[in-house]
Amino acid sequence: MIQERINEVKALLPNDVTLVVVTKNHTVEEIWEAYNAGVRDFGENRVQELMSKVDKLPKDIRWHLIGSLQRNKVKYIAPFIHCVQSVDSLALYEEILRRAKLSNRSIDFLLEIHIAQENTKAGLPIEELEALIKTLLGREEDAPYMKLRGLMTMATNTDNREEIVSEFRKAKEIFDSLRGGIMAHHPEFDTLSMGMSDDWHLAVNEGSNMIRIGSYIMGARSY
Ligand SMILES: *Cc1c(COP(=O)(O)O)cnc(C)c1O
Numbered sequence: 001m002i003q004e005r006i007n008e009v010k011a012l013l014p015n016d017v018t019l020v021v022v023t024k025n026h027t028v029e030e031i032w033e034a035y036n037a038g039v040r041d042f043g044e045n046r047v048q049e050l051m052s053k054v055d056k057l058p059k060d061i062r063w064h065l066i067g068s069l070q071r072n073k074v075k076y077i078a079p080f081i082h083c084v085q086s087v088d089s090l091a092l093y094e095e096i097l098r099r100a101k102l103s104n105r106s107i108d109f110l111l112e113i114h115i116a117q118e119n120t121k122a123g124l125p126i127e128e129l130e131a132l133i134k135t136l137l138g139r140e141e142d143a144p145y146m147k148l149r150g151l152m153t154m155a156t157n158t159d160n161r162e163e164i165v166s167e168f169r170k171a172k173e174i175f176d177s178l179r180g181g182i183m184a185h186h187p188e189f190d191t192l193s194m195g196m197s198d199d200w201h202l203a204v205n206e207g208s209n210m211i212r213i214g215s216y217i218m219g220a221r222s223y
Helices: 002-012 028-036 047-054 071-077 090-102 126-137 161-180 200-205
Strands: 018-022 041-044 062-065 083-087 107-114 146-152 191-193 210-213
Touching: 002 018, 002 028, 041 047, 047 062, 047 071, 071 090, 083 090, 083 146, 090 107, 090 126, 090 146, 107 126, 126 146, 126 161, 146 161, 161 191, 161 200, 191 210, 200 210
Parallel strands: 018 041, 018 210, 041 062, 062 083, 083 107, 107 146, 146 191
Antiparallel strands: none
16 A cells, blocks of 8 residues: 555656655654655654654655654754654754764755744744755855755645645745745755645645655555
8 A cells, every 4th residue: 555655756756856755653664665766865753753763764864853852852853864854943943053064974954934824833934934945054164064955844734725725925035035045056955845635736846845644555554
């Protein structure tokens, strides 16, 4: 079932869209199934759960941290994490930087922006985005350790497709204006991560190039 769903999603995805399979609340055995279907990008939203799985799975997996990340947990994931998709403050950035240096690694990250209507959703208010990026661009000495790859966002959890589409469209506009503006000389700023099980078709239509799919591929979560 997992493999069928992966093949189904991949067949519909344009070549330049990366599929991140979200495996929170799923077992190592289930993750192996997705791995054997060719998936190498996996997402988890809790550090503790990620740590319980990582040593039981192949080293060539690219792990993405997609949930809100407490600064005191960064040390556990810094030695291996591929991309932190949920950076939403300078303080979190600085802790990841500090730990990346200690591990002598380069860590990819995305800035998570808040576009959704709900005020419960995490992420940086878009009014603060450009100022934060300017601060980061001023710190060239960080470049060997921290690579800003793009933006991540989540749409409002609603059945209103027009609302979801307008949020994705807004994220794409922000992404494009950064790429044409202050990030113009940073070709590595190339990732717009948006779209989950219920809305990834809409997200890809609006220009997402990284989708994060959990339940549609892995099945209902066994809480
Ligand atoms: C759980 C989660 C997903 C995947 O959600 P599904 O609806 O199961 O596809 C994607 N992104 C984030 C940030 C998540 O926490």
